[in-house]
Amino acid sequence: MEAVDVREAYRLGAKLGKGAFATVYLATENKSGKAVAVKRVRLDAKNADIETCRREVLALTRISSPFITEIYGSYISGNQLWIMMERIDGGSVDGLIKNTGPLSEDAIGRILFCAASGLAYMHQRGQVHRDIKPDNILLTTTGTAKLCDLGVSSDSLEGQTTRPITTDTQMLASDSENPDPREWLPRVHRTESVAKAELQLENFVGTPLYMAPEVIEQKANTPLSDIWSLGIAAIEMATGKCPRSQFHPMKAMLLTRQEDPPALTGKFNLKFVDFVTSCLQKDASKRFSSEQLIVHKFTKPFAKKAPKKLLQVIQVYLDKIKGDESSGSEYEDEDEDVYGAVGIDHKTEPWDF
Numbered sequence: 001m002e003a004v005d006v007r008e009a010y011r012l013g014a015k016l017g018k019g020a021f022a023t024v025y026l027a028t029e030n031k032s033g034k035a036v037a038v039k040r041v042r043l044d045a046k047n048a049d050i051e052t053c054r055r056e057v058l059a060l061t062r063i064s065s066p067f068i069t070e071i072y073g074s075y076i077s078g079n080q081l082w083i084m085m086e087r088i089d090g091g092s093v094d095g096l097i098k099n100t101g102p103l104s105e106d107a108i109g110r111i112l113f114c115a116a117s118g119l120a121y122m123h124q125r126g127q128v129h130r131d132i133k134p135d136n137i138l139l140t141t142t143g144t145a146k147l148c149d150l151g152v153s154s155d156s157l158e159g160q161t162t163r164p165i166t167t168d169t170q171m172l173a174s175d176s177e178n179p180d181p182r183e184w185l186p187r188v189h190r191t192e193s194v195a196k197a198e199l200q201l202e203n204f205v206g207t208p209l210y211m212a213p214e215v216i217e218q219k220a221n222t223p224l225s226d227i228w229s230l231g232i233a234a235i236e237m238a239t240g241k242c243p244r245s246q247f248h249p250m251k252a253m254l255l256t257r258q259e260d261p262p263a264l265t266g267k268f269n270l271k272f273v274d275f276v277t278s279c280l281q282k283d284a285s286k287r288f289s290s291e292q293l294i295v296h297k298f299t300k301p302f303a304k305k306a307p308k309k310l311l312q313v314i315q316v317y318l319d320k321i322k323g324d325e326s327s328g329s330e331y332e333d334e335d336e337d338v339y340g341a342v343g344i345d346h347k348t349e350p351w352d353f
Helices: 050-061 093-100 105-124 223-239 249-258 270-279 290-294 308-326
Strands: 010-018 022-029 035-042 071-077 080-086 137-139 145-147
Touching (some): 105 145, 105 223, 105 270, 105 290, 223 270, 223 290, 270 290
Antiparallel strands (some): 022 035, 137 145
16 A cells, blocks of 8 residues: 555544544545544553554454444554544434433434444454444434444454453354354353452453443453443433443442343333343343344334434434534644654555554
């Protein structure tokens, strides 16, 4: 791939979000006029996890699904990594919840169908997302939900947490083309419980409030662990709050281990309640697979197109964004040099896959 000067190839627009070491912008490719999203990672940042970024790029380049964000390319420029991705303008599910409150069941049904479809694609390829949550589900303006942020995803046979797992907890991978995720569960679970002192946040991959019990207990992180996370996200979409969010993450993790699974209570469609219950089983072998969730009686009606209620919520979000942009400048950034550090050659070279 030909070397590219990011400054000449792309024009940055508004900032979409900022994390500990990465910032995402709207951008336009100058040559083609194509709208994209650009993720900028400071490689010299104190907390920058370069390996996570590499995994995200690698995972996305191997994936082609209408329910997962597409990556176009990535480059290193000076002390920064730039990842060019599909631009998805409808916002994240988390953003919709914060902007409009709990979502309608029709809207949730469509989002869950798309999310389950994206997971089914990954799971069939032996991949686990490991960080399913509303913030990592993006929406197009036509109402298709797409999974994003695959930086912590892994192949089913790779290590399942950042701390080593003994051989008696390794997963079993099926040789069939469509493996049953239940076969990927540990052959033998640890008989002793994980001591409370062992629960250290740095020992885990993912977001504590959405972690499945077996992940917290460090037994395994399988496709069925993604299903638990999707069930937690479903409750958040319906109520506006993530279960146990009132607790410190460490406390929430302990409660996930010790208590019954969160439940969807209130005046909700029984099909929706059944969907959530099918996801939130403490015994992972009793959870539905992503393939089963796609044809679930709650999500199946939304397989072909988005309901009007979801499109309306997305439009409200877009109108708000337009209002915010019109009241401020097109682009602002606190960094002195967005494109690279002073004194460093900004000519970029393709990320070596």
